[in-house]
Amino acid sequence: MSPVATSVSSSTSLNTSLTHPLLEVRNLSVHFPFRRGGLLNAQRGFIRAVDGVSFQVAEGETLGIVGESGCGKSTTARAIVKLVRPTAGEVYLQGERIDHLSDLEMLPHRQNLQMIFQDPFASLNPRMTIGNIITEPMNIFKLYERTQRKLEAMRLMDLVGLNPRFLNRYPHEFSGGQRQRIGIARALAVQPRLIICDEPVSALDVSIQAQVINLLMELQEKLGLAYVFIAHDLAVVRHIAHRVGVMYLGRLVETAPKSALYTNPRHPYTKALLSAAPIPDPVAERERQRIELQGEVPSPEKIYAGCSFADRCPIAEASCRETLPVLQGGAHKVACFKADS
Template sequence: MSETPLLDVQNLKVHFPFSRGSLFRPERGVIRAVDDISFQIKEGETLGLVGESGCGKSTTARAIVGLVPPTSGTIRLNGSNISGLNDREMLPYRRQVQMVFQDPFASLNPRMTVGGIIGEPLVVHNLAQGRDRKLEVIRLMELVGLNPRFLNRYPHEFSGGQRQRIGIARALAVQPKLILCDEPVSALDVSIQAQIINLLMELQQRLGLSYLFIAHDLSVVRHIATRVGVMYLGRMVEVAEAADLYRAPIHPYTEALLSAVPVPDPVVAAKRDRIVLEGEVPSPDREYPGCVFVDRCWIAEPQCREIRPVLGDHPHSAACHVRCPETS
C-alpha cells in the first residue's frame, strides 16, 4: 500500500462573506464554516467526521468535491493538488472521489428513471454506451441490492432506503477510490440505517473503497469508522482511532458528546454521568483567538481564551490546553 494518503487536507478554510445592518451603515463579516482543519484518509479506511449541526462537516465534504470553493488551504487527492480547480479541470478527479448525499430523494432527478440516474456518470465520463451501459447499470443495481426489473421506474416509486441504494450505485458507476458519505442514513428508519451501513461496509471490503463518513450519531460512526475526527464550530478538536476515542475521549466536547449516546443496558445507563453543556453554540461569524469551546467548557483556564490550541501529531490527539499541554 502506498505511503501517500489517498486524501490529504491541510489547513482548509471555507469562509462565506455576508453583509448586514442598514443601507447607510452596512456591516460586513464572514461566516467561518470551516476554520483551518487538517486530516488524512488512507486507502481502505473510513474516517468518521462527527459534531453537532452547523459545525462544518458537510461544508468540508463539499469543498473536497469542488461544490464550494475553499478560501485557503490545500486538498490533495493521490498526491495531486485539486484545490481551486474549475469544473473542467476537476472532471478527471471526479472519477476518483464521489459523494452520497443526506436526502436520497432531493439528490435524485425526479424526471429521470433509475437506469438514467445510475447510467448518467457513465455517459459524462464516456465509460459505456448503448447496450454496454445498460448491462453496467444492471450490474450496479444488483451490487447494491436493487432488482434490475425496476430499471425504468422513477425515484418517487421507491422507499427511502431504496433511493439511498440508487445514490450509492450512482456513486459507484465511475469506480471511485473515495466516497464522501454526508449523513447517508440520518433520514432513514433505524432498521434501514443498519442495512445501508452493512451495505457500505460490504462494498468497502469487496471494492477496496475509502470513506469520509459524516454523521452526528456517534453510535453509527462507531460501527463503521476506522478513525474518528470531532469538529466543533469549524475546527477539528480531536482525532483518534475509533476504539481509543470511544474508550477514553480527551477533549471535553468529545466527552460531552459521548455522554449523550444512549446505552441499551439500563443498569449501566443509570450509573453514567450525563454532561449537559451550558449556553448556546457561539456564532461562526465571531473570531476566536483561543479555543472555540471555551464559553461552554467546565475545565477552561485563562490561556484557553488567548491561545489557540492545535492538534498534535500523536495518533490520539486533542486540541486542548488543559488535557494536552503540548498543543499550546
C-alpha cells in the same frame, strides 16, 4: 475532452497511490461573507464555517467526522468535492492538488471522488428513471460500450441490493432506504476510490439505517473503497469508521483511531458528546454519569482569540481563552491545553 479525462485519471491512480495518501486536506478554510445592517452602512463579516482543518485518508479507509449542527462537517465535505469553494487551504487527491482547479480540470478527478447525500428525496432527479440516473455518470466519463451501460447499471443495482428489474422505474416509486441505495449505485458507477458520505443514514428509519451501514461496509470490503463519513450519530460512526475526527465550530478538536476515541476520549468536548448520546438500554441510561455542557454552540461569526470551546468547557482556565490550542499528537491528536494524556 474525454480522452484527456480517462488518461489523466488512470495515470494518476497508477503512479501516485503508493506514495501519497488517497486524500489529503491541509488547512482547509471556508468562510462565508455576510452583510448586516442597511444597504448603505452595511457591515461585512465572515462566518467561519471551516477554519484550518487538516486530515488524511488512506486507501480503503473510513474516516468518520462527527460534530453537532453548524460545526462545519458538511461544509468540509462539500469543499472537498468543490461544491463550495474553499477560502484557503489545499486539497490533494492521490497527491494531486485539486482545490484550485476549474470545473473542467476537476472533471477527470471526479471519477475517483464521488459523493452520497443525506436526503435521498432531494438528491435524485425525479424525472429520470433509475437506469438513467445510474448510467449518466458512465455517459459523462465514456465508460463501457454504450450498449454495455444498461447491463452495468443492472449489475450495480444487484450489488446494492435493488432488483435490477426496477431499471425503468422512477425515484418516487422507492422508499427512503431504496433511494439511498440508488444514490450509492450512482456513486459506484464510475468506480471511484473515495466516496464522501454526508449523513447518508440520518434521514432513514432505524431498521433501514442498519441495512445501509452494512451495505457500505460490504462494498468497502469488496471494492477497496475509502470513505469520508460525515455524521452526527456517534454510534453509527463507531460502527463504520476506522478513524474518527471530532469537529467543533469549524475546527477539528480531536482525531484518533476509533478504539482510542471511544474508550479514551481526551478533549472535553468529545467527552461531553459521548456522555450525551443516549444509549438504548434503560439500565445503562440510569447508571450513567452525564457531563452537562452549559449553553449552546455559539454563533460561528464570533471570533475567539483562544479556544472556542472555552465558554462551555467544564475544565477551562483563563489561559484557554487567550491562546488557540493546536491539534497535535501522534495517532491520537487533540487540540486542548488541558487534555489528559
